[in-house]
Amino acid sequence: MDLVSVRTVRTPSHRDDLALSPGDRPLGGGTWLFSEEQPGLTGLVDLTALGWPDVERTAGTLTIAATCTIAALLRVRPDAAWSAWPLVDRCANALLASFKVWNAATVGGNVAVGLPAGAMTALLATLDATAVVWTPDGGERRVPVERLVTGVRTLDLRHDEVIRAFVVPESALRATTGYRRVSLSPHGRSGALVTARWTADEFVLVVTAATPRPVVLRFAGTPDAAALDAALGAELGSDADWYDDPHGSPAWRRSVSTRFARELRADAAAAAAGASASAGGAR
Ligand SMILES: Cc1cc2nc3c(=O)[nH]c(=O)nc-3n(C[C@H](O)[C@H](O)[C@H](O)COP(=O)(O)OP(=O)(O)OC[C@H]3O[C@@H](n4cnc5c(N)ncnc54)[C@H](O)[C@@H]3O)c2cc1C
Incomplete structure (x- = not known):
């Protein structure tokens, strides 16, 4: 959409040109900036001109x-x-x-x-x-x-x-990652996105889309099922911790995210069991 309040569009060539005045916003690709009204926006500073x-x-x-x-x-x-x-x-x-x-x-x-x-x-x-x-x-x-x-x-x-x-x-980047996502409709916005990264020494679980902010749970090694549930309960124990919008209710988001977290933990545990079995076989 046209941003009718915008008066200036700057294309800085180096950092000294970047100073942002109160009505300025940095411009990336503009796919969100140009998708809705931007009250108070008077200037755009195009970061892509910096040639990073x-x-x-x-x-x-x-x-x-x-x-x-x-x-x-x-x-x-x-x-x-x-x-x-x-x-x-x-x-x-x-x-x-x-x-x-x-x-x-x-x-x-x-x-x-x-x-x-x-x-x-x-x-x-x-x-x-x-x-x-x-x-x-x-x-x-x-x-x-x-x-x-x-x-x-x-x-x-x-x-x-x-x-x-x-x-x-x-x-x-060298770790293994896992991913689960769900939306209420086939082409809908993510209602829950749960990702994980693991090695033999660490398991990291990240909940987004279902929560207002990214929630990251870290464990030394793959936790057992009870430890995962306890950590989820401690960090995301109440419905108020879960995001509520037309793309999903807090109760649904909690339910699907918990299931995804358990599945990813099980994937990491299975990988660890497989690795120790092949190490045993090699002995
Ligand atoms: C069809 C469609 C579907 C979309 N689906 C999703 C979706 O599922 N999830 C989602 O999150 N978004 C979605 N979007 C929104 C948007 O396209 C994305 O979030 C996109 O990645 C925004 O990037 P951009 O470079 O276009 O940002 P811009 O529109 O250029 O900027 C977005 C905001 O970030 C600020 N900004 C940009 N770069 C910087 C920077 N380097 N430093 C500081 N501030 C900065 C801008 O000032 C502005 O406030 C969708 C948009 C469309 C059109």
Whole structure:
């Protein structure tokens, strides 16, 4: 839709041009900004003009630019050891968006909108990513993605701050990941999206879409069924902890998310049992 209140559109070529005035908003792909009225918005600052590389590989990390589109992320060729990489495709497909939207929508824009069904937030939280946030004084601060999104459309992000990138540790990329999603209708917005990442030493469960903010539960090794249920109960024990909107009631979201969490735990336990059986056979 036309944003009739917008008076300026800036295309910064370097960081010094980036300063955001009170009516300014950063522009990623614009797929959300142009989808509804934006009261008080008078200026757009197009981050894609800054020319950040989509991804950068350094020893031990993968850095994904906030301006990397979902389509460009899907085109990245993963290293052979990145067992977690199928989660990228799954989370892209979890968005209620076609490939046409993927070509414009950015990873940073998806996180910055702060919708519970923000599947890039789920992906990055599952991969233990840290957001690099540019502050207006020319500095930066780093926030784990799981703590950047604090609620429905609320972030630990000031109006004049910009997400520059997400840093993913390679150790998380080498882990195994699991995924479960459900929506009330075949092409509906996610009602619950539960993802997990595990190794022999760690099991990390991430609940999004069913909760107002990402909920991350960490365990040393695969928990038993009782320990998982206890952790879910401690973190998400009341209906008020679950998101309530036309895409699902809190009771339904709690029920399907609990089932998904149990299934993912069982997958991790089965993988651990298989690994110890083959280690025993090799002896
Ligand atoms: C058909 C359709 C289906 C969709 N389905 C989903 C869905 O299932 N789940 C979902 O979460 N969204 C969905 N969306 C909304 C939206 O397309 C996505 O969230 C998308 O990833 C937003 O990215 P963008 O780059 O287009 O953001 P923009 O629209 O450019 O920006 C979104 C917001 O983030 C801010 N922003 C952008 N980049 C930065 C940055 N680097 N630093 C700080 N602030 C920034 C902007 O100022 C704005 O407030 C859908 C949209 C459409 C059209």
